[in-house]
Amino acid sequence: MPIFKFAVDVQYRSNIRDPRGETIERVLREEKNLPVKRLRLGKSIHLEVEAEDREKAYEIVKKACDELLVNPVVEEYEVREL
Amino acid sequence: MKPKACVVVYPGSNCDRDAYYALEINGFEPRFVGLDDRLDDYELIILPGGFSYGDYLRPGAVAAREKIAVEIRKASEKGKLIMGICNGFQILIEMGLLKGALLQNSSGKFICKWVDLTVEDTDSPFTNAFTPGERIKIPIAHGFGRYVKIDEVNVALRYVEDVNGSDERIAGIFNEEKNIFGLMPHPERAVENLLGGEDGRKVFQSILNYLKR
Numbered sequence: 001m002p003i004f005k006f007a008v009d010v011q012y013r014s015n016i017r018d019p020r021g022e023t024i025e026r027v028l029r030e031e032k033n034l035p036v037k038r039l040r041l042g043k044s045i046h047l048e049v050e051a052e053d054r055e056k057a058y059e060i061v062k063k064a065c066d067e068l069l070v071n072p073v074v075e076e077y078e079v080r081e082l
Numbered sequence: 083m084k085p086k087a088c089v090v091v092y093p094g095s096n097c098d099r100d101a102y103y104a105l106e107i108n109g110f111e112p113r114f115v116g117l118d119d120r121l122d123d124y125e126l127i128i129l130p131g132g133f134s135y136g137d138y139l140r141p142g143a144v145a146a147r148e149k150i151a152v153e154i155r156k157a158s159e160k161g162k163l164i165m166g167i168c169n170g171f172q173i174l175i176e177m178g179l180l181k182g183a184l185l186q187n188s189s190g191k192f193i194c195k196w197v198d199l200t201v202e203d204t205d206s207p208f209t210n211a212f213t214p215g216e217r218i219k220i221p222i223a224h225g226f227g228r229y230v231k232i233d234e235v236n237v238a239l240r241y242v243e244d245v246n247g248s249d250e251r252i253a254g255i256f257n258e259e260k261n262i263f264g265l266m267p268h269p270e271r272a273v274e275n276l277l278g279g280e281d282g283r284k285v286f287q288s289i290l291n292y293l294k295r
Contacts, residue, residue, distance in 0.1 A: 012185075016230065017247070019190040068147060071140055071176070073232055074183045 001050045004057035005082040008065055011042035016074050045069055046082065054081070084111040085293045087126035090154075090170075091116060092145045097131035097167065097270060104270035108286035121153040125293055126163045129154075129170025131223070131268060141184065141226045142172030151177055163207055163289060164262045168224055171254075171264035180257055180264045183230040188247025192225040196278060198242035199253055199267060206256055207292035208263040209238060211284040217242065218281035220267040222253075227266040229253070239265055 012018050018040050025039035047064065051057035061079050070077045087110040089101045098114065105112035110126065121127055135144035145151075158164055158179055166174040174180045187193055196219050201212040212218070222245065229248035239254035246266075254265030269282030 016185065017188060017228075019186050019188055019247075023190055068143065069139070071143070071183065074185065074230060 001052060003048050003050050004054060005046070005048050006057070006061045007080045007082055008045040008047070008061065008069055008077055009042060009080065010045065010070055010075050010077045011040055012074055013076055084109055085125045085290065086111050086113070086123055087128065088113045088115045088121065088124040089128045089130055090150060091130070092132065092134035092148070092169075092173075094134045094136055095130045095132035095169070097169075097268065100268070101128045101130045101167065101270045104273045104282070104286060107273060108283060109290050110286070115150075117148050117150045119150070119153070121150075121157045121162070124157075124162070126165065126289055127154065127157055128270075129164070129166040129173050130270075131168030131170060134169055134173065137226070140172075140176065142169060142174075142176040145169075145173045146176035155179070158257075158262055161259065161261050163292070165208065165285075165289075166262075166264040167268055167270065168222075168227075168266055171266055172226065174262060174264045179262055180255055181233050181235050182255070183232065184226050184266075185228045185230055186226050187224070187228050187245075192223075193227070193246060194221070194223040196221045197245055197253075197267065199239045200242060202237045202240055203256065206236075206238065206260045206263070206288075208256070208260075208285055208288050210291055211288040218284075219279050220269055220272045220282050221278070222246075222267050224266055229255075229266075236260060238263060239267065 021039045021041040028034045028036040049057045049060045091098045102112045201216045227246045229252040231249040236256040241251040269285040272279045272282030
């Protein structure tokens with residue numbers, strides 16, 4: 001069976017505070033003098049799945065997100081094929 | 083007969099022995115249980131503090147999907163008492179047995195200190211030995227203790243001052259049926275004056291009162 005490669009980008013929902021992102025944003029703005037307005041630190045999870053076709057592979061990735069990789073209470077995600 | 087209680091030991095738990103000791107000196111018959119054990123024999127199940135699975139992905143996320151989680155869910159459906167302390171609270175949240183989320187402290191720092199709390203709800207198996215609104219001192223030690231409130235919850239404990247950015251200064255909550263208690267402070271570390279205080283004892287006394295009723 002073919003192998004498909006994906007990246008899952010996970011971010012906190014926009015109304016959720018992100019102290020790590022805020023710290024990095026402040027350093028870029030105040031120490032590096034870069035006009036950064038908003039910075040959010042998320043995660044990127046790369047995975048390879050074996051499946052009959054692209055569509056089935058995508059379903060597997062979505063299941064992985066829903067069952068473990070993402071906490072839907074505070075996070076949202078996007079899947080990209082690599 | 084002393085009530086049987088267990089402490090679930092996850093890879094990375096580090097308050098399991100403290101919890102065991104607190105149970106022992108407060109009139110329980112404690113046991114450690116592993117991830118493949120059954121929980122039928124216990125009237126109280128403690129999910130201890132620590133860093134299960136190194137907090138990989140999110141604190142509690144991996145532990146919440148372990149085989150033992152099925153047993154914990156079964157016990158909760160039977161109305162058994164479950165107390166999740168610190169990482170145990172994070173695991174209960176990740177399991178969906180308690181509402182909301184626990185995220186990184188607003189300061190971005192790990193906080194380890196004794197804090198003042200108020201007991202908001204004394205009508206529960208875990209808090210009946212306190213007086214309503216009682217002010218108590220119990221230590222916290224966490225990096226991810228900022229409680230994010232999504233829906234209405236039964237608030238059990240509140241920080242007197244904002245320590246980690248939690249919504250409404252929430253430090254501990256119950257589920258709807260109040261047989262599950264999740265809290266960031268460590269009552270098991272506050273059971274002897276030698277260690278700085280014994281306000282945590284009343285949590286264990288409350289559970290005894292409830293079980294002996």
